[in-house]
Amino acid sequence: MSTAVAPEAAPTPRSRVIPWPLAALIGVLAVGAALGAGSLVAGVVSPSSSPYLAVGDTVIRYSPEPVTEFAKATFGTADKPILLGGMAVVILLVAAAAGIASRRSRRPGVAVVTVLGVAGFAAVAFAPSFAPLDLVAPLASLLAGVVSFRWLHRLALDAADERTAGTGVSRRKVLIGSSAAVGLGALASGGGGLLLGRGAEESRATVTRMLAGSTTPAPAIPAGVDFASAVPGTTRFLTSNADFYRIDVALRIPQLRAADWRLRIHGMVDREITLTFDDLMRRPLVERTVTMTCVSNPVGGDLISTANFVGADLRDILLEAGVQQGADQVFCTSADGWTAGTPTDVVLEQGRGAMLAIGMNGEALPPEHGFPVRMIVPGLYGYVSATKWIVDMEVTTFGRDKQSYWLQRGWAERAPIKTEARIDMPKGFSSVPAGPVDVAGIAWSQPRGISKVEVRTDGGPWRPAELATEVGGDTWRMWKTRLDLAAGSHTVQVRATDADGDTQTEQRADPVPDGASGWPATIFTVA
Ligand SMILES: Nc1nc2c(c(=O)[nH]1)N[C@H]1C(S)=C(S)[C@@H](COP(=O)(O)O)O[C@H]1N2
Ligand SMILES: [Mo]
Numbered sequence: 001m002s003t004a005v006a007p008e009a010a011p012t013p014r015s016r017v018i019p020w021p022l023a024a025l026i027g028v029l030a031v032g033a034a035l036g037a038g039s040l041v042a043g044v045v046s047p048s049s050s051p052y053l054a055v056g057d058t059v060i061r062y063s064p065e066p067v068t069e070f071a072k073a074t075f076g077t078a079d080k081p082i083l084l085g086g087m088a089v090v091i092l093l094v095a096a097a098a099g100i101a102s103r104r105s106r107r108p109g110v111a112v113v114t115v116l117g118v119a120g121f122a123a124v125a126f127a128p129s130f131a132p133l134d135l136v137a138p139l140a141s142l143l144a145g146v147v148s149f150r151w152l153h154r155l156a157l158d159a160a161d162e163r164t165a166g167t168g169v170s171r172r173k174v175l176i177g178s179s180a181a182v183g184l185g186a187l188a189s190g191g192g193g194l195l196l197g198r199g200a201e202e203s204r205a206t207v208t209r210m211l212a213g214s215t216t217p218a219p220a221i222p223a224g225v226d227f228a229s230a231v232p233g234t235t236r237f238l239t240s241n242a243d244f245y246r247i248d249v250a251l252r253i254p255q256l257r258a259a260d261w262r263l264r265i266h267g268m269v270d271r272e273i274t275l276t277f278d279d280l281m282r283r284p285l286v287e288r289t290v291t292m293t294c295v296s297n298p299v300g301g302d303l304i305s306t307a308n309f310v311g312a313d314l315r316d317i318l319l320e321a322g323v324q325q326g327a328d329q330v331f332c333t334s335a336d337g338w339t340a341g342t343p344t345d346v347v348l349e350q351g352r353g354a355m356l357a358i359g360m361n362g363e364a365l366p367p368e369h370g371f372p373v374r375m376i377v378p379g380l381y382g383y384v385s386a387t388k389w390i391v392d393m394e395v396t397t398f399g400r401d402k403q404s405y406w407l408q409r410g411w412a413e414r415a416p417i418k419t420e421a422r423i424d425m426p427k428g429f430s431s432v433p434a435g436p437v438d439v440a441g442i443a444w445s446q447p448r449g450i451s452k453v454e455v456r457t458d459g460g461p462w463r464p465a466e467l468a469t470e471v472g473g474d475t476w477r478m479w480k481t482r483l484d485l486a487a488g489s490h491t492v493q494v495r496a497t498d499a500d501g502d503t504q505t506e507q508r509a510d511p512v513p514d515g516a517s518g519w520p521a522t523i524f525t526v527a
Contacts, residue, residue, distance in 0.1 A: 018103045018156045022174065026100025026152040028092055029181040030113055034145030035091075036185030038120060042137040043195035049134035051120025051141050056084055056251045057336070059122045065409045072296075075451070080251050091116065106153040113149050117142030127337060148181055203257040204371055207364035210281060215310050218287040224469040226478045231440040234424040235478065237471070238289075239305035241366050247294050247303060247382060248368075249405070254335040254389045258364075258372040263356070267331070267394035270322030277372055280358060283312040288353050288378070291444055291475045293417050295381035295406075296511045300422055300520045304444065306475050309376050310359030315348055317356070323395055324346065331394045331402050332375060332387040340387045341404040342377055343414060344395065353378050353474065354449065358388070378449035380476035381415040381515060412514035419445035419504040420517070421453055421479070421496040426524045433527050434487060437464075440480035441520075443496035445504075449473030452497035455481050458490055465494070473499060485526045493521045 018026070032319035035052050042050035060068065060083070071079040098112035121138040124130070144276040155174045196507040225237040239245075258277040287310045294303035318330070323344060330342045347354045349433065358365060365371040370388030377385035383406045396402050398413055407413060421443040427431050443450045454462040483492070497503045508518035 011441050014159045016104065016157050017261060018102060018153075018160050020100050022156055022159075023099040023103045023365050024096040025099065025178065026149065026156055027095040027097070027102070027109055029152060029178055029185070030099075030145050030149035031095035031116060032185040033148040033181050033188075034113065034117060034120075034141045036188035037144035040188035040191050040195075041140040042171075043191065045136045046131065046134050049124050049125055049137040050252075051117075051138040052087070053084075053252050054127055054138070055120055056080075056087055056124035059083065059087070060249060060251065061337075068409075073488060084251065096462030102153060106150060106387060107355070109153065113145040114142065117145050126437060130402050153179055184482060199257050200255040200367060200371070203259065204364045204367070207258050207277075207358065207372060211285070211310060211359045211362075211364065214281070215285045215287050218308050219471075220287045221289065221471050225471055226468055227440050227480045229478055231425055231438045233427070234440045234480070235364045235442050235476075237306060237468075237475075237478065239307055239364070240362070241307070241361050241369070242320075244305040244307060244360075244369065245292075245303045246296065246368050247296065248388060249338055250336045250389075253367045255367065256335055256372055256389060260373045261391070263373065263391060263393060264394070265317070265321050268324040268327035269318075269395050270324065271320070272319070273321050275317070275356075277358075280312050280356060280373065285310055285312060285317075285358075286355070286356075287359070288321065288355065288376075289471055289475055290353075290376055291446055292376070293381055293444065293446070295383050295411065295415055295515045297516060298511060299420070299508075299516045299518045301431065301516075304422075304442075304476065308359075309357040309359050311355035311357035311376065314354040314356050314375065314377075315346055315350070315352070318344075318348060318395070320397070327395045327397060329396050329398045329402060331396050332390050333392040334387050335389040335391050335395075338387070339404040340375075340384055341398065341402065341407065341413070342375070342380065342385045346377060346380060346385075354385075354509045379417055381417055383411060384415045389400075395498050402447065410513060414515050417444070417446050418515045418517050419443075419448075419496055419498045419502065421494045421520060423492060423494055423520050423522045426522065428522045429524065431527055436482045437485055437494050437526065438480060439483055439494075439522075440478070441494060442476045442478055443494075445473075445496065445498035446475070446478040447473045447474075449499040450477040450479075450496055451499045451501065452503075453477075453479040453494060454520045455483075455491055455492060455494050455496075457483060457485065459493075462495070487526050489523060491521055491523050493519050495519050 014065060038051040075082050098109045102109035123133050123217055124138045159174045227234050228236045261277045287308050289308050291306040297303035325455045328344050330344050330347050333339050357374050357376045360369055373390055374388040375386055375390055383497040419433045422441045424441040453465045456462045457466050465479040465481040470477055495504050505517050506519050509516055
């Protein structure tokens with residue numbers, strides 16, 4: 001046994017150092033546990049309070065307009081998964097760095113985990129749809145992060161000690177502790193997601209069953225409303241729910257249950273009303289066939305779809321509330337804090353058909369299209385009319401203090417849908433065989449309807465196209481024509497005329513601020 005140990009070689013507590021890979025792992029595990037705990041508690045307590053998603057929402061809300069436009073243009077509808085994924089990478093790198101900074105003392109790591117936790121807490125607390133109960137999830141997340149970091153750090157320090165001392169007991173403890181943290185984190189976040197999804201899914205199934213039979217159906221859609229079989233590749237009249245275009249700024253689809261849903265109608269009304277889902281179900285429910293259009297749709301774009309919507313008449317509801325003189329804006333807020341302002345005169349217009357919709361193509365609204373309740377106003381672009389997951393309706397004025405989401409970002413206050421047409425076939429830059437060429441597409445002018453579509457080839461005279469059977473002013477109308485063209489390259493253009501006799505403008509305009517315009521053109525080659 002050696003007794004000649006130099007004093008300076010003796011292991012002192014100060015010399016304990018955690019190897020850097022393990023230190024990084026501890027940081028990552030602790031932050032992972034925090035994220036998992038936040039998601040689990042949010043799942044149980046309040047869906048909109050997941051700190052991670054709240055931070056994502058905050059990033060979107062405060063991103064300058066050019067950044068969000070760039071993200072939409074570059075990533076399309078994948079922009080949200082990409083944002084969440086990017087956030088995950090950044091958070092994990094920060095967590096690993098925090099771990100590595102804590103190889104000796106746990107203080108830097110605890111500080112970083114606390115800062116992350118407080119950021120999540122603040123994001124939830126300042127969310128537009130905040131309710132006090134929402135604070136439970138970020139609080140749980142913060143605690144889980146700090147406690148698990150301190151605990152794993154202690155295990156790792158002990159392990160470092162014993163490695164110096166030559167035993168391996170604590171290293172095994174670190175392994176077990178880490179695995180426990182990973183397992184609990186994964187279970188927690190998975191469980192949170194499942195809890196959220198299941199309640200909403202059951203609720204949807206119930207609503208779908210309730211809708212059957214309690215609705216005045218829309219007039220049957222006649223034969224000959226589209227040319228999908230005559231000209232393969234052209235648009236079908238009704239869009240399936242799966243194919244219906246989707247536009248929203250929601251990071252995650254709000255998971256709501258019909259039984260929990262309330263709509264408060266207040267502001268410049270004689271009688272404030274709070275509607276429950278059962279209240280809506282007790283009202284006369286009508287089905288209306290409506291073509292919805294997004295203001296962001298470029299000329300030739302596909303942000304347009306048609307469905308049978310079932311809902312209660314919004315005009316009737318507002319008349320019961322009693323809209324006061326001078327209230328020119330119906331300002332709606334969704335469960336995720338998005339807002340839209342609709343002109344009161346349009347909502348109250350007799351025959352316009354504004355509604356609080358609960359059904360779509362024979363089932364409850366799909367979650368991504370606004371379950372349990374959304375607004376639909378035929379003839380207006382979605383951003384000024386079609387609030388999904390609607391929870392609040394304030395009758396007010398278009399004042400500066402009540403600017404809806406996209407108005408704050410430079411889009412127009414009033415946004416009626418512009419008369420437009422689109423060429424579906426032939427596809428641009430395609431090659432078609434010699435012989436007669438079928439040219440076909442869609443035209444729309446909600447709520448007026450389409451009376452004429454004309455086509456011209458290579459700048460020649462405009463010739464009328466054949467129109468499909470008309471369903472109504474609120475829906476698109478299909479057209480087709482057959483051209484005899486010489487071999488070579490050709491340009492086809494199209495323009496539509498609405499039921500009032502007004503022809504769509506040739507004037508090209510970008511979607512910003514109130515919708516794209518111009519005559520669509522397609523270039524193709526005849527072999
Ligand atoms: N809550 C919420 N509702 C919303 C939006 C949104 O971002 N959030 N986007 C609007 C826009 S811009 C359009 S075009 C329509 C699209 O509805 P859809 O996704 O069902 O096709 O929803 C509108 N309602
Ligand atoms: Mo839109």
